[in-house]
Structures are given as structure tokens and as C-alpha cells.
Amino acid sequence: AQKVTQAQTEISVVEKEDVTLDCVYETRDTTYYLFWYKQPPSGELVFLIRRNSFDEQNEISGRYSWNFQKSTSSFNFTITASQVVDSAVYFCALKGFKTIFGAGTRLFVKA
Amino acid sequence: KAGVTQTPRYLIKTRGQQVTLSCSPISGHRSVSWYQQTPGQGLQFLFEYFSETQRNKGNFPGRFSGRQFSNSRSEMNVSTLELGDSALYLCASSTALEGNTEAFFGQGTRLTVV
Numbered sequence: 001a002q003k004v005t006q007a008q009t010e011i012s013v014v015e016k017e018d019v020t021l022d023c024v025y026e027t028r029d030t031t032y033y034l035f036w037y038k039q040p041p042s043g044e045l046v047f048l049i050r051r052n053s054f055d056e057q058n059e060i061s062g063r064y065s066w067n068f069q070k071s072t073s074s075f076n077f078t079i080t081a082s083q084v085v086d087s088a089v090y091f092c093a094l095k096g097f098k099t100i101f102g103a104g105t106r107l108f109v110k111a
Numbered sequence: 112k113a114g115v116t117q118t119p120r121y122l123i124k125t126r127g128q129q130v131t132l133s134c135s136p137i138s139g140h141r142s143v144s145w146y147q148q149t150p151g152q153g154l155q156f157l158f159e160y161f162s163e164t165q166r167n168k169g170n171f172p173g174r175f176s177g178r179q180f181s182n183s184r185s186e187m188n189v190s191t192l193e194l195g196d197s198a199l200y201l202c203a204s205s206t207a208l209e210g211n212t213e214a215f216f217g218q219g220t221r222l223t224v225v
Contacts (some may be wrong), residue, residue: 009181016112035214037216042218043201043218043219043221044115044216044217044218044219045201045203045216046216047213047214047215047216050213091154093154093183096157097167098169099144099154099156100156101146101154101155101156102153103153104153104154
């Protein structure tokens with residue numbers, strides 16, 4: 001069975017703080033894909049990153065970085081120097097045969 | 112280019128009625144997926160279509176159905192609505208079924224069943 005766990009329901013930080021959103025997954029598939037999406041108040045999910053199971057290279061994109069560790073089945077997301085505009089719900093997702101989303105982490109960034 | 116368009120954006124229906132939601136994917140995208148988002152259950156996969164064929168289905172009752180047309184536009188239908196069907200229904204389109212493609216989401220249709 002597939003499962004995605006985002007243990008942090010809500011996180012509140014002050015602007016310019018760094019914040020890490022955790023994602024732990026379970027799957028028996030050998031080939032799978034991991035995603036992070038951002039859902040602002042407007043409702044649509046915005047794609048942030050995709051990783052396949054064979055690519056454990058970490059990635060940095062501006063203030064965003066992702067740490068994929070297959071050994072611990074984790075795909076964590078860090079925002080450096082957070083900004084108010086980062087306030088949103090962030091979802092981690094796993095796609096093997098089907099796509100499974102985590103419950104999401106609501107991030108509040110206060111000015 | 113235009114993004115994924117979902118219509119209507121908001122809908123209020125009565126228990127027992129049926130409803131049809133529409134999704135127009137990005138031009139050139141042949142895969143359309145549907146998701147239900149509720150505060151209690153989160154984001155749940157409903158089904159995925161590619162080239163007019165349902166390729167994948169989530170764990171929803173038969174009251175939930177969908178289809179895809181030759182122009183890749185997709186509709187989903189919910190019959191005999193229940194209060195628990197109140198949710199945000201999101202549609203996503205991508206170029207292919209495989210996971211190694213980015214999915215673009217619409218703004219969703221918010222369905223309220225009263």
C-alpha cells in the first residue's frame with residue numbers, strides 16, 4: 001500500500017525564518033515519483049518539484065530546497081528566508097500506480 | 112497559453128440530485144485527472160483519463176463517474192448526491208500518464224450539497 005505522511009499540520013514562522021516541511025512516504029513500488037505542491041487560498045495546486053525514485057540528488061531553486069533520502073523514505077522541503085507570500089498549504093504527493101497526497105501542512109508566515 | 116479551466120467554479124445542489132463538472136485541459140495535454148478535496152479526507156484521487164479511456168480509478172463509489180472526449184476535455188458526474196459529497200473538486204492535466212510529467216491544476220469547482 002502507498003502512504004504519504006505529513007506530520008506537521010500547521011507551522012507558524014516569522015518572516016525571514018527558515019522552515020522545513022517534512023514528508024515521509026511508504027511504497028512497495030521500485031519506480032515512483034514524488035512531488036511537492038503549493039495550494040494558495042485561491043485553490044489551485046501549484047507544482048513545485050518532481051523527483052523520481054532513482055534520483056536522490058537534492059535540489060535548490062531560489063529560496064526552495066528539497067532533500068530526498070530514500071534510506072529514510074523522506075522528501076523534505078525547506079524554505080529559506082520565508083516570506084509572507086509563502087503562506088499556503090503545501091502538499092507532498094507520491095505517484096506509483098496511483099497518486100497519493102499527504103494531508104498537507106499549512107504554513108503561516110507572519111510579517 | 113491558457114491554463115486548466117474548470118466550470119462551474121461554485122455549485123449548490125440538493126441531496127439526491129446529480130451534478131456534472133467540466134474540465135478543459137491545457138491545449139495538447141491528453142491526460143486528465145480528478146481529485147476530491149475535503150477538510151476531513153484531504154486530497155483523494157478519483158480517476159485518470161488518457162485518450163478517452165479511464166486508466167486509473169480511486170476508491171470511490173459508482174455514483175462517481177467520468178469521461179473524456181476526443182478533444183481531451185473531461186467531465187465528471189456524481190449521481191444521487193449526498194451531504195458528504197460537498198468538496199472542492201480539482202482537475203489536473205498533463206501531457207502523459209507517466210509520473211515523470213508535471214500536472215497542472217485548475218482552480219477547482221466547489222460543490223455544496225444541502
